[in-house]
Amino acid sequence: MRTSRIAALAGLAGIAATATMSFTALGKGTAASAAEGNGRPASYLLEGDPSAQGGSKFEGIGVDKETGAFYVSEVTGGEIQRGTADRTQAEEWLGGDGTDGRYTARGITVDDEGRIYIAGGPNGTGNDRPDLWVYSPEGELLAALRVPDNTAFLNDVAIGPDGAAYFTNSNDPTIIRVAEGAKTTGARSSGELARPLVPSEGVTARSADGWQATEWADGSSLITPREGFNLGGIVLSQDRSAFVVAQGTTGQLWRFSIATGEVSEIDTDGADLRNADGLVRQGRDLAVIRNFDKQLVHLELNPSATSAENVSSRATDPDRVLTTGKLLGGRMLMVDSHFDEQTAQGPYEIVTARMPR
Template identity: 30%
Template sequence: MKVLGRSLVVAGGATGKVFVLDARTGRTTATLDTEPGQTPAFLNDVAVAGRRTAYVTDSQRPILWKVDLGSRGRAASITPFLDFTGTAFAYQTGFNANGIVAAKGGRVLLVVQSNTGKVFRVDTRTKEVSQVDLGGTALTNGDGLVLAGRTLLVIRNQQELVVPVRLSKDLRRGAVGTGVTSPALKYPTTGALVGGRLLLVNSQFDKRNSGAAPELPFDVAALDLRRGR
């Protein structure tokens, strides 16, 4: 989920829906349905790319969705922005498009493919899709993405690592750095940068998947990137 203006845009996972909430009151102002029918869907992550525009990844269907919050009486809407079929971004079995961030004023989107560990660059004007050259490194189980200047932070959930990728100016290449971890990480899935600290949501999905009891209460971990811990 991401804050967009006065709204909170929430990807609804397997529901195939995006929920728009008033960020101050928590009231749901719109429910946007991608109508998956019998086709498996998983709306996963959100990137803000303008005053009233956001993009949403779908880990099951090869579609990148565009959310328009509307204005001057126009209702919020969601439409297919890009079909990845036939592009460099080839969907495979498992979780595909996951974390997403916007760069260059919303003109470029970066998306991680969890099951292959590849990162893709999407030009929102031309809809060109290209794989970011990471020098052969695969960031498998890449989940949330955080962009700090030209450094892309890739949150690898199962490995409990945050991996920095220093991107080229055109965002077509990246040098993968050493991952940072902490005992406080518990299957982190997404994060937000606040000052020099990266706040990470501890999902404990590994406990859910194995049937083990989670550690309560659920929490948010903090990594001080300036100190590497």
């Protein structure tokens, strides 16, 4: 299966960019070179949607480390773009504007089988549209599900030790578990199955094929939602015993135990993490992307993620609002969202940087 996926991605068409901007030390450099080293581009261009109201604005990114593919979500329309580590230009992979019931998209991740999980943000809030989707590497829709909470805002997603996908909810301090089959871990689960989609959405619910969405953890005993985006970025701890989750409205990090689903606050050594969005972890190093504050914070977590040392904070490019990031080939790939623009103007880019150490 993995061999066929690599072969399929090798045929992904790429359009040579006439110009690009290099990204060095988290700032814009000159356009003198499109390559960073080993023939890899220093930044990646995304296709804008000329029909999108307010221009194209991007947010989530997922990577397939085996094939070198990455996937990027468009908030304005819900399109999904795909690129590869060795090509400057990414291209639309999945349509939006109602395709599979998707009008917006947020966080993305990829599991060991190459399946792509997409968080819908407010796509299903107050209506009967899907809250999330799962696709095969070939673009086949495997699941389009609603979650038990009709007011959920699914923000980001990570794969757990059990192979299931875990989605953060920005409206309530809950985490949603999505998996194929009815198997559960030792963590607390609501036991409530995903509600099937209504036929009018033009999407066939795939829960009959075994995909389910359940409320895995509820952190309301400690986490108080504030106005704005609450739970967002999510990564596993180094020892895989817990999820680390950012609450952007308060600048706190929360630890959700894999074994029990219980929540506790992570001591972050006084770090300012307001507007924390994407989290990127490598070993004990955790990079926290503070979107509108335009800062990248480096924390050093202990292996079980109960505490962290505040190592450093540095400014990112003042002309970009970076949101989420993922590691690919030793580099961080981060999304330039254009969230600070009333009407987004290109170029639309994924920028690269070294993981802070």
